[in-house]
Amino acid sequence: MGSERDGVFIHETAEVSPEAVIGSGTKIWHQAQVMKGASIGENCKIGKGVYIDTGVKIGNDVKIQNYVSVYRGVTVEDEVLLGPHMTFTNDLYPRANNSDFVIYETLIKKGTAIGANATIVCGTTLNEYCMIAAGAVVLSDVPAFALVVGNPGRVTGYVCKCGTKLEIEKLPRQGVNSRKTVCPKCAMAYEFQLGLIPVL
Structure with missing residues (x-):
């Protein structure tokens, strides 16, 4: 059972402030x-x-x-996936009694996917369509489309918008720092020039 509020489903065990703004079609589940x-x-x-x-x-x-x-301090853009039990921090110097608590902002850009149990340390930006593997610990900004694994997190490759890993590192160089690839799943083309960009 639950309630409807302007096209929003709120489960009866959820606690939603009447001063929160909730968009149409959103579902808020148990607890x-x-x-x-x-x-x-x-x-x-x-x-x-x-x-x-x-x-x-x-x-x-x-x-x-x-x-x-x-x-507080976290902004999540459109079409983002936050996997189960992943964690955000918002204080670089946490203490139980911290009178000069400072919130460091974190930005999660469009299309990012963060795996289960990953930790995102505050003050970082995760750029469009990057993918953070389960259990990874992100300490710094992540490039668009990058695949980050491990602790500390490191870029090990790049992924397509559809989530498929791209085989950039095996391609011959076409310029000083330019390589191209096509997603094996959806056939979207990309070019790598000091970062991955879709070829429109």
Whole structure:
């Protein structure tokens, strides 16, 4: 059972502030908590036990899986996947009694996918369509389309918009720092020039 609020489904066990902004078509499931001043876009799926803090901005078509906490300072753009139990931080110098607490902002750009149990340390930007592997620890900015694995997280390759890993490193160089590849799954073409860009 749950309630409908302007085209939004809210499970009866969820706690959603009336001062949160929730877009049409969004579903908020069991025991989720959405705080005052949070903003969630349209057609989002907010899983069991998710916590969305004051001032957090979530775009459209975002899927936040079970037990993710999205703390103040985090902005999530459209079409992002936050895998189960992944973690954001928002303080570089945490202490139980910290009178000079400073929030460091984190930006998750469009199409990013973050795997289960990954940790995103605050003050970083994850650029468009990058993919963070399960359990990875991200300490610095991530390039668009990059695949990051490990602890500490490191770029080990690049992925297509569809999520398929691209075989860039095996291609011959076509210029000083230019290589091209095509996704083996969806046939989208890319060029690598100090970073991956789609060929339109």
